[in-house]
Amino acid sequence: MEATATQISARPHHTLWGDAYIRLRRNRLAIAGAVIIVLIIIGAVIIPYVSPYTFDKQDITAILEGPSREHWLGTDSLGRDVFTRLLYGARTSLAVGIFTQIIILLIGIPIGAVAGSLGGKTDNLLMRFVDVMYAFPDILLIILLRAILGGSIFNIFLAIGLVSWVNVARLIRGQVLSLKQRDFVTAARAMGGSSGYRIMRHLIPNSLGPIIVLVTFSIPRAIFAEAALSYIGIGVKPPTPSWGTMIRDGYDVIFAAPHLVIFPAIAIAILMLSFTFLGDGLRDALDPRLRK
Amino acid sequence: MAGLLEVRNLKTYFYTQDGVVKAVDDVSFNVSEGETIALVGESGCGKSVSALSVLRLIQEPPGKILAGEILFGGKDLLKLSRQEMQKVRGAEIAMIFQEPLTSLNPVLTIGRQLTETMELHLGMTEEQAKQEAIKLLESVGIPHAERRIRDYPHHFSGGMRQRVMIAMAISCAPKLIIADEPTTAVDVTVQAQLLELIRKFTAELNSSLIMITHNLGVVARYARRVYVMYAGKIVEHGTALDVFHHPAHPYTAGLLASVPRLDEPKKVRLASIAGQPPDLIAPPPGCAFTPRCIFAVPECSSGVYELVEISPGHFTTCWRAREGKIAWKTD
Amino acid sequence: MTKYIARRILWLLLVIFVVAFITFLLMHLVPGGPWDREKQLAPQVVENLNKKYGLDQPFLVQFGKYIWGLLHGDLGVSYIYQDRGVTSIILEGLPKTATLGLVAFLLAIFIGIPFGMAAALRQNSLVDYSSVIFSTIFASIPAFVLGILLMIVFSVFLHVLPTGGWGGISYIIMPAFALAAIPAAYISRITRASMLEVIRQDYVRTARAKGLGERIVLIRHILRNALIPVLTITGPELATLISGSFIIESIFSIPGIGRLFVQGVFQRDYGLIMGSILFYAFAIAIVNLVVDILYAAVDPRIRYD
Numbered sequence: 063m064e065a066t067a068t069q070i071s072a073r074p075h076h077t078l079w080g081d082a083y084i085r086l087r088r089n090r091l092a093i094a095g096a097v098i099i100v101l102i103i104i105g106a107v108i109i110p111y112v113s114p115y116t117f118d119k120q121d122i123t124a125i126l127e128g129p130s131r132e133h134w135l136g137t138d139s140l141g142r143d144v145f146t147r148l149l150y151g152a153r154t155s156l157a158v159g160i161f162t163q164i165i166i167l168l169i170g171i172p173i174g175a176v177a178g179s180l181g182g183k184t185d186n187l188l189m190r191f192v193d194v195m196y197a198f199p200d201i202l203l204i205i206l207l208r209a210i211l212g213g214s215i216f217n218i219f220l221a222i223g224l225v226s227w228v229n230v231a232r233l234i235r236g237q238v239l240s241l242k243q244r245d246f247v248t249a250a251r252a253m254g255g256s257s258g259y260r261i262m263r264h265l266i267p268n269s270l271g272p273i274i275v276l277v278t279f280s281i282p283r284a285i286f287a288e289a290a291l292s293y294i295g296i297g298v299k300p301p302t303p304s305w306g307t308m309i310r311d312g313y314d315v316i317f318a319a320p321h322l323v324i325f326p327a328i329a330i331a332i333l334m335l336s337f338t339f340l341g342d343g344l345r346d347a348l349d350p351r352l353r354k
Numbered sequence: 355m356a357g358l359l360e361v362r363n364l365k366t367y368f369y370t371q372d373g374v375v376k377a378v379d380d381v382s383f384n385v386s387e388g389e390t391i392a393l394v395g396e397s398g399c400g401k402s403v404s405a406l407s408v409l410r411l412i413q414e415p416p417g418k419i420l421a422g423e424i425l426f427g428g429k430d431l432l433k434l435s436r437q438e439m440q441k442v443r444g445a446e447i448a449m450i451f452q453e454p455l456t457s458l459n460p461v462l463t464i465g466r467q468l469t470e471t472m473e474l475h476l477g478m479t480e481e482q483a484k485q486e487a488i489k490l491l492e493s494v495g496i497p498h499a500e501r502r503i504r505d506y507p508h509h510f511s512g513g514m515r516q517r518v519m520i521a522m523a524i525s526c527a528p529k530l531i532i533a534d535e536p537t538t539a540v541d542v543t544v545q546a547q548l549l550e551l552i553r554k555f556t557a558e559l560n561s562s563l564i565m566i567t568h569n570l571g572v573v574a575r576y577a578r579r580v581y582v583m584y585a586g587k588i589v590e591h592g593t594a595l596d597v598f599h600h601p602a603h604p605y606t607a608g609l610l611a612s613v614p615r616l617d618e619p620k621k622v623r624l625a626s627i628a629g630q631p632p633d634l635i636a637p638p639p640g641c642a643f644t645p646r647c648i649f650a651v652p653e654c655s656s657g658v659y660e661l662v663e664i665s666p667g668h669f670t671t672c673w674r675a676r677e678g679k680i681a682w683k684t685d
Numbered sequence: 686m687t688k689y690i691a692r693r694i695l696w697l698l699l700v701i702f703v704v705a706f707i708t709f710l711l712m713h714l715v716p717g718g719p720w721d722r723e724k725q726l727a728p729q730v731v732e733n734l735n736k737k738y739g740l741d742q743p744f745l746v747q748f749g750k751y752i753w754g755l756l757h758g759d760l761g762v763s764y765i766y767q768d769r770g771v772t773s774i775i776l777e778g779l780p781k782t783a784t785l786g787l788v789a790f791l792l793a794i795f796i797g798i799p800f801g802m803a804a805a806l807r808q809n810s811l812v813d814y815s816s817v818i819f820s821t822i823f824a825s826i827p828a829f830v831l832g833i834l835l836m837i838v839f840s841v842f843l844h845v846l847p848t849g850g851w852g853g854i855s856y857i858i859m860p861a862f863a864l865a866a867i868p869a870a871y872i873s874r875i876t877r878a879s880m881l882e883v884i885r886q887d888y889v890r891t892a893r894a895k896g897l898g899e900r901i902v903l904i905r906h907i908l909r910n911a912l913i914p915v916l917t918i919t920g921p922e923l924a925t926l927i928s929g930s931f932i933i934e935s936i937f938s939i940p941g942i943g944r945l946f947v948q949g950v951f952q953r954d955y956g957l958i959m960g961s962i963l964f965y966a967f968a969i970a971i972v973n974l975v976v977d978i979l980y981a982a983v984d985p986r987i988r989y990d
Contacts, residue, residue: 296950453887459910
């Protein structure tokens with residue numbers, strides 16, 4: 063009896079999360095992505111306390127300067143420090159990335175859950191609606207919504223969120239459907255309301271993994287959308303710094319001071335790539351089929 | 355006796371991450387003109403790989419034909435250039451595969467899959483080949499051939515797809531047909547029809563036939579000579595009569611004993627050969643069948659075992675059988 | 686087959702209708718109406734304008750009129766360029782946008798598919814590794830970032846290409862490449878994955894067993910099957926391409942529909958905005974329809990639906 067007990071404990075017992083964590087750690091691209099994201103977050107958070115400049119401090123004596131010791135990434139056409147503005151822009155991008163996800167989850171999860179649990183005509187209707195939305199290019203719809211809603215940065219979150227919840231809804235709906243099938247037998251024996259409760263209880267842990275992956279991929283799309291909106295001129299209002307606005311402003315003096323455009327563009331690319339690599343890594347790590 | 359096909363000391367190995375799989379390990383067999391032989395053994399014993407090696411259809415990584423000669427009509431196929439080999443495939447040696455569902459291209463009409471061989475090897479025009487394809491389909495028993503020519507594989511049932519494969523194989527009147535478990539994936543009722551079809555055509559074309567199977571009933575009915583394979587080697591061969599009535603290897607006897615027989619009462623339990631199929635990366639030392647052999651003695655685990663004649667035309671690697679130390683029920 | 690096509694066309698019409706409705710609805714929810722400018726217009730002027738454009742009528746009547754106009758190819762009126770209809774404005778920009786889109790699409794295919802094929806046929810070689818790396822990187826860099834970087838390198842630093850405008854190959858290269866990058870990356874990935882799967886299939890072995898030459902096996906047996914999944918993603922990729930084109934046109938000052946759209950958004954010209962969005966939706970729907978039809982033509986298994 064003892065022998066078998068030791069045999070069992072000798073074999074390491076991994077939960078899905080522990081196992082996923084180990085697999086994720088081995089994915090170097092994903093780790094690189096995560097590190098970069100953390101660095102950017104840290105930079106964005108501490109910049110107001112660390113930088114001698116603010117994002118809107120103009121200095122007409124130092125216009126359009128290239129990178130130097132005083133201004134690490136140079137200055138723009140109003141003498142503002144690019145490095146500082148870049149990191150403030152990171153705050154905007156990160157804020158967009160995170161808050162849009164909250165809206166997406168707030169809209170997508172209930173709709174998906176309702177579609178999945180009610181089934182029948184409601185489900186059909188919702189899914190048809192989803193299909194039509196899917197057929198439509200999101201960036202255009204976001205622009206339209208933004209033009210309509212106007213105003214504050216919150217409306218940017220709203221515009222992006224209102225367009226991007228579709229994938230989450232689909233995912234949750236799928237989860238609910240499969241849970242419904244599993245619970246079907248027990249539900250037949252259980253009393254009325256408890257099957258719904260049981261579905262909810264299982265819904266969260268089962269969907270957590272795929273939702274995390276979806277969100278990780280959805281963040282760079284939101285960041286891109288905000289940058290695009292700002293570039294066109296309907297994003298965040300100046301003087302709030304945004305990478306998209308910086309590109310737009312820098313475009314006018316692109317020959318004289320290309321660094322004004324290069325740095326924000328590269329920043330967008332790096333942040334998006336980092337989230338994408340992390341998302342790839344998370345998806346592989348959480349894939350139950352690859353568990354040992 | 356000049357054989358049409360003579361395979362000598364063929365070695366085909368697969369180099370995988372887990373090690374070297376000795377799928378075919380020094381195998382020799384031959385077929386004469388117009389003769390039907392059978393290669394039998396359980397799954398994984400190397401019979402399919404032997405057949406694929408003859409046509410040089412082994413995927414070059416991870417597989418490789420390391421050694422041996424494959425003499426066909428005097429030429430060594432292993433020494434032919436790629437173009438020359440392509441002229442042999444389909445035209446002189448044709449193969450019928452086991453899974454008709456996956457062995458046919460799903461996006462081409464079966465007419466096209468028939469005509470492409472004939473256009474290539476027989477130099478026919480599109481129209482000629484099409485007419486010929488219709489005739490072929492009719493001869494393998496597919497009705498309304500003129501219409502069916504334009505259908506796709508997924509419009510056919512399993513049995514009909516296999517008929518199409520047979521038609522493809524005989525389309526250029528090959529001298530040798532290799533049938534790799536042609537009836538395994540098909541309903542029992544259709545199996546007999548397909549086998550009869552194959553027999554009919556090999557007779558008509560005077561082709562030789564290598565029948566690869568693990569179904570001994572099939573062997574008994576159609577093959578003149580039998581090669582029994584185990585763990586990548588040939589362990590016994592001889593005429594079908596000899597091998598069935600006087601099996602000279604414990605494995606063969608085991609195979610025979612596990613065939614359900616009509617003349618035995620239904621309640622008799624099917625005998626099966628105990629144990630697992632051998633690991634081809636690290637086969638057991640000595641005679642590979644030793645771990646599963648009920649007649650094994652310690653000496654069987656060492657030494658090299660060659661095929662030795664036990665009676666005219668009947669060869670076996672089992673030394674105990676040769677020395678008459680084993681008796682089993684034969685009839 | 687005709688039933689399949691008919692169903693797809695009906696779906697297209699439905700999508701356009703729904704998009705038109707939603708867009709129209711959203712337009713009418715805009716606070717302030719289309720006449721909100723910096724200068725406040727006199728109420729009498731606003732009322733006359735509203736009457737002139739039929740904006741004082743009930744919502745459904747307006748919508749009905751709009752749909753009727755759509756069926757006749759009339760995309761409505763521009764509220765800024767009051768002497769021109771949206772249709773004529775869009776038609777003016779159409780050739781440039783269409784050319785850009787077409788060139789980008791061709792680039793995506795003629796880069797993506799060969800790379801994917803080469804990677805699959807020479808597994809674990811340099812081509813394979815670099816194809817995977819490039820497709821991963823370029824799949825994640827948005828077109829407008831890429832466009833800007835290309836502009837910096839080739840216009841600003843190297844002075845070999847113009848920063849914008851329209852008029853010849855040198856004006857198309859950078860925007861087309863920027864637009865083509867993401868689709869090319871995805872196409873390359875799928876081609877590679879698909880080919881790797883097809884190559885292992887039994888029917889490829891059968892084709893070789895029949896003595897067919899490698900070229901025929903590749904083209905008639907392998908590619909015919911392997912390109913089907915590629916075709917499947919072509920639709921969505923083209924949609925992305927079309928919808929991303931407006932930013933690229935903006936960056937490279939290409940006088941196409943995209944730039945008009947952007948100006949329209951900035952100037953709050955709702956007529957133009959709506960017309961442009963409908964145009965894009967229509968273009969995407971048509972493209973998806975064509976891809977669906979091609980798909981049925983190429984894969985006989987899905988035809989009899």
